[in-house]
Amino acid sequence: MNTRHCVIDSQLGKLTVVADGDALTGVYFRHHGRRPDSSAFGARVHAHSDVLLTEAEVQLTAYLSGDRAAFDLPVRPQGDQRQQRVWDLVSDIPFGGTVTHGELAAALADRTTAQEVGQAVGRNPLCIVIPCHRVVGSNGQLTGYAGGLKRKQFLLELEEAADVKAARLF
Numbered sequence: 145m146n147t148r149h150c151v152i153d154s155q156l157g158k159l160t161v162v163a164d165g166d167a168l169t170g171v172y173f174r175h176h177g178r179r180p181d182s183s184a185f186g187a188r189v190h191a192h193s194d195v196l197l198t199e200a201e202v203q204l205t206a207y208l209s210g211d212r213a214a215f216d217l218p219v220r221p222q223g224d225q226r227q228q229r230v231w232d233l234v235s236d237i238p239f240g241g242t243v244t245h246g247e248l249a250a251a252l253a254d255r256t257t258a259q260e261v262g263q264a265v266g267r268n269p270l271c272i273v274i275p276c277h278r279v280v281g282s283n284g285q286l287t288g289y290a291g292g293l294k295r296k297q298f299l300l301e302l303e304e305a306a307d308v309k310a311a312r313l314f
Contacts, residue, residue, distance in 0.1 A: 146163075146164065146165055146186070147162070147163070147164045147169075147184075147185065147186030147187075148162075148163055148185075148186040148187045148188070148189045148194065148197070149161060149162040149163070149170075149185035149186055149187075149188055149189070149197075150188065150189055150190060150191040150194070150197045150201070151188070152191055152200075152201045152204065152205075154204060154205065154208050155208045155209070155298075156173065156208065156291065156295050156298065156299075157173060157174055158173075158174050159171055159172065159173060159204065159272075160172045160173075160174075160179075160182075160185065161191070161197055161200050161201070161204070162184075162185050162186070162269075163194070163196050163197055163200070164186070164220065165220075166196065166218055167196075167218040167219055167220035168196065168200055168217055168218065168219045168220070168270060168273065169219075169220055169221065169222060169269060169270075170185070170221075170269045170270060171200075171204070171269075171270050171271050171272055171273055172269075172271065172290075173271065173290065173291040173292075173295065175292075176271070176290050176291060177266065177288070177289075177290035177291075178266065178267055178290060179290075180269075196217075196218070199217065200217055203215050203216070203217060204272065204273075207272065208272075208302070210302055213239040213303075214239060215273050217273060219270055219273060219274070221268070221269045221270050221274065222269060223264070223267060223269070226256060226260065226264060227264040227267060229252060230248060230252070230256075230261055230264035230265060231264070231268055231270075231274050233248050233251055233252070234248070234265065234268065234274055234275060234276055234278065234279060235274050235275070237275055237278040237279070239275075239303050240303040240304060240305055241278060242278050242279070242280045242284070242300070243278065243279060243280070244258070244279070244280055244281065244282050244284075245258035245259070245261045245262045245265070245279060245281070245282070245287075246258040246261075246282055248261045248265075248279065249261045258282070261279075262279075262287070262288075265279050266288060266290060268290070271290055271291060272299070275299075276289070276290075277289055277295075277296045277299040277300060278300070278303075286300075
């Protein structure tokens with residue numbers, strides 16, 4: 145395949161966007177938890193020299209500006225079967241919604257524990273695009289996020305409905 149990457153500036157800092165062939169395989173923050181070694185990213189290219197990376201930059205920028213609610217990008221995250229099933233469920237969480245690790249474990253209905261779901265969520269290679277920021281703790285509390293809790297809070301607030309934002313005291 146043709147693995148390559150670009151680094152784009154975003155409201156959340158620099159993002160490394162990785163593609164292999166005709167699909168995205170990674171979106172990582174600079175100090176991303178569980179970030180692969182950069183040798184796995186392939187050659188660095190300018191985003192505008194690659195149709196897929198250009199489109200990824202356009203869609204990520206629009207999303208982070210509040211002008212886009214969903215992504216329309218081909219993705220191919222690399223992981224084991226359980227991780228893939230968790231990431232599929234996470235991909236189905238609607239814009240502005242949240243679910244708990246326990247709810248995802250129950251949806252899998254295969255004896256996967258909430259902790260195992262958390263491990264799979266934490267290994268999501270396509271942050272933001274596969275919206276793992278929408279997974280919260282059992283009491284609705286913010287829990288770990290590969291990009292840090294401030295970024296997770298930013299993303300959740302970005303997706304928050306206008307009436308909910310207006311009702312918040314902070």
